[in-house]
Amino acid sequence: MVHTTKLWEVPKQLTFTRKLDPDFRIPSQDIAAKNEDNIIHKPRVLISGSFSWSLPEVRKEYRYLTSNDNALESLGLDPEQVADPRYQKVVSGEVYAESDFEDKGYPFPYAQAYAGWQFGQFAGQLGDGRVVNLFELEKPTNQGVRVPALANRNKYEVQLKGSGMTPFSRFADGKAVLRSSIREYIISEHLNAIGIPSTRALSLTYLPQTYAQRHAAEKCAIVSRFAELWIRLGSFDLYRWRGDRDGIRKLADYVIDELFTIDGKQFQHWKEILEKKDFLKDSSGINELTKYDNFYYETIVRNATTTAIWQCYGFLNGVLNTDNTSILGLSLDFGPFSIMDKYDPNYTPNSEDHQLRYGYKNTPTSIWWNLTRLGEDLAELIGGARLLDDEDFIKGNFKEEWEDEIISRATTVIEVGGEIYKYTFTKKYVETFFSRLGLSHKLIDESDPDKANSELIAPMLDMLYKVQCDFNKFFLVLQETEIEDESRFNATDIAETILLPVFNEDAPSRYDKNDLIEEITSWLGIFRRYVKESRNIDPTHSRTESKLYNPLFLPRNWILDQVIKHTEDSAGQDLTYLKKLEKMSSNPYDRSKWGTDLKELEDRWILQGDMGEDYAMLQCSCSS
Ligand SMILES: Nc1ncnc2c1ncn2[C@@H]1O[C@H](COP(=O)(O)OP(=O)(O)OP(=O)(O)O)[C@@H](O)[C@H]1O
Structure with missing residues (x-):
């Protein structure tokens, strides 16, 4: 299907900011626009609220590099428009440097608050420290992309990564370097093309005059990316940490209403998947499932499904903290990821993960560990099923006599969730390997x-x-x-x-x-x-x-390194390697879409493991 829609013309909305509460220090866009004392870019801890209005920081120079055709197709956008400066200014965030951006139909951007458990420790408030959320786009009715239809939202949320500081930048600089941006841009679309649920990447913009200090001074970039929803398990961790009962309920209701509801009825995808198994049979007390139980199980099933597919393709994220675990089960946040070259259960792509917490063999348990934290975040909602209509419960006037009942039911819901996770994971794992084996x-x-x-x-x-x-x-x-x-x-x-x-x-x-x-x-x-x-x-x-199911090409670490070096060395002028990699990794099953250029390079890149030991099982650090 040929799309003709232009990004600068389509209606753009925001739902998150309408349904959830803003940071009380910046309650309105007008106050954000005044930006007194640079409040929208200054790190601090929010005592309440789900987001802060923020703007991309203005950079000296933006150089548009590329956009992904599959991503344009999924968003229903005309592929011809990518050469137009009006398109390029949106995906780089440059349009927000103009004071009349709202008159042009762009909502005021915002950064989301979240927290997270990192490597087993609670890390407190995190949030979008180098991301701003721009707007939502309606999905086109005819989706041509081969991804399991896990989510049912009819829109995507578009955001920029590497767009500058926000109130959640903590001690960091709000920047993303070109190296990590190329990696995220390529792998998001590769996973999607393979059939692994993932957040998506639309475009890459180079910032030739913006540097970030990592191992050395590196040039920066901005990735525009999109997903049905950018809520993480860590989003719920934030409210539990704050002791904000109302916040948890609002966020849970938001996810349920936006994602797991069709025509006013809660969608029970997990029940359809698990049709043949009655997990509740032996669990007294939770026969009647509430919408919060369904939401929890839905998130469990989606994450178990994605984790199983990762394992069958040897994909490792490398940093599976709760802030990198999606409520929707999307692969999310691509730092020291890798696709395992040779089967080794002890492999981790993260050179800093000495305990192998996020190594291959520990991945399924790590995701379950994260989902258990989510169960604890939701404990009052899933434990207090009988009380959900009680006015005191709703107002957060907690009564001590409820405690035992809540703990007991929540524990059972989580335990049953563990069974659901195990079964869903195993079934999907076997199915996916069966597909690969024909x-x-x-x-x-x-x-x-x-x-x-x-x-x-x-x-x-x-x-x-x-x-x-x-x-x-x-x-x-x-x-x-x-x-x-x-x-x-x-x-x-x-x-x-x-x-x-x-x-x-x-x-x-x-x-x-x-x-x-x-x-x-x-x-x-x-x-x-x-x-x-x-x-x-x-x-x-x-x-x-x-x-x-068996890709002819994988963007392995050494290939990514080669493309990054080639693109960096030419200061973003020579995009031939990047474009070649983009074509091959976005169409991994279909050689006919790889183009006729750089055939020798292509032949080397598809050598798979035959490149030898020096090219296999590489690791990288978290620096991005
Ligand atoms: N350079 C940076 N500037 C500001 N904040 C940062 C920076 N790097 C990481 N952070 C923040 O630290 C936390 C953990 O970082 P992590 O690398 O997992 O996320 P990320 O890659 O920045 O973002 P995402 O998960 O949205 O892809 C996040 O809250 C992130 O926003």
Whole structure:
């Protein structure tokens, strides 16, 4: 579908600021516009309120670099407009340097308040320290993007990252460097294109005269990005910390009304997903679910789903604090992320995460840990189901005699949530690996998805750990390998001649090659049985469907580093590498969209694990 809408012409609104309370020091946009004592950019702790009005800081020079075609499509925007200065001034925030921006239809921007648990410790108030939220855009009716329809909001919230200081900047500078901005810009759209729920990135603007001190002085940039909602688990942590019962309820009602309600009825996506399981069967006291219980379970199911898909693609965020965990289960905030090159449960891309808290094997438990904090934030709402209409409860006149009942019910709701999380995670994990292996989901026993995990997937990962081949390439090679034809199937041959070269023979291995061949052969036998059963149970299913799930290209760390260096060295003048990476990572299943330029570079970038040890399993720091 060809869109003709121009960004500077579409109606723009804000819902968050209408439904939630402002910082009481800046109660109106007029006061923010006066900006006495630079209050909209000065860090401080808010004693109340969900947001502060703020404006992007004005920079000396803005140089528009690029926009993502899939993102333009999702927003229903005309792709031709990106060359127009009116478009470029919106996505860089430059338009807000003009005093008449409100007359032109742009609402006054704001920064959200939130808090967070970081590496297991409560960090107090955080908030959008280098982000301003600009406006909402209606989604076009025909969405051409291949992402699970998790959210049901008919609009996106657009914001800028790296746009300067806000009341939430704490001790930092409000800036984002070009390096981290390129990384976020590329990975957001790559994840979305793979089919992993994610916040999205629309554009990248370079600030050639703005520097930030990181390891060295680095040039800065601004990413414009969008999501159905930018609320994090940490948003709820803030109100609990403040002891603000009314704030928690308002925020929960906002999320429920905006996201989990269709035609006035609360949407119970989680119940549809878990149709076959009755999690409440053995839990006395919570048979009647309130809207807050449903909201909590919805958030659990969405996060379990996303976490499972991350694991199947080896994606690691690197910093999964509650302020980086989305209420909607979107991948969010891309710092030291990576896509794991070789299967290693102990891998973390974050060079500062010495405890491996956010390493591969600890990711599912870390997200559940965060969701437990959310359960505690919501404890009075999920525990006080019987009291939800009580006037004293609503007004926050808490009575001691309620306490036991609230604690007991909230504990049960959270415990049931744990079961829901475990089951949803396992089911999605097995389903996603089945898709990558070209197997029909009909083979999965819904009452016990773990069975296929222990029979097929766990041994596969064990084998991949020992063999240390490239994780993604394994699926690509396997999907091209004949498995079913009896006359052509010889597991040992396949192990030796087809799979072993992929298995990086030169890499040092603690395991004997013959033992490895035996293990591969044995696993191929199990896999072959699954392939046959898959065809028997679901004759319409074809193994080639795996091509829709196995990306031909991944933006690995070394590729990102190369593109960043090339773009930085040319001071943002030579965008050829960036544009090439953008095309390949936004269309990872479709080579025909990669363009005809830089073919040699393309050939190197798709070598997957064959680049050698120096290019694999790289780490980076949080500095951004
Ligand atoms: N350079 C900076 N200037 C101001 N605030 C910052 C800066 N870097 C990080 N922060 C703030 O510190 C907190 C944690 O930072 P983190 O790196 O997780 O988030 P972020 O990448 O800035 O933002 P987001 O989560 O919105 O992508 C956030 O509140 C963030 O706004």
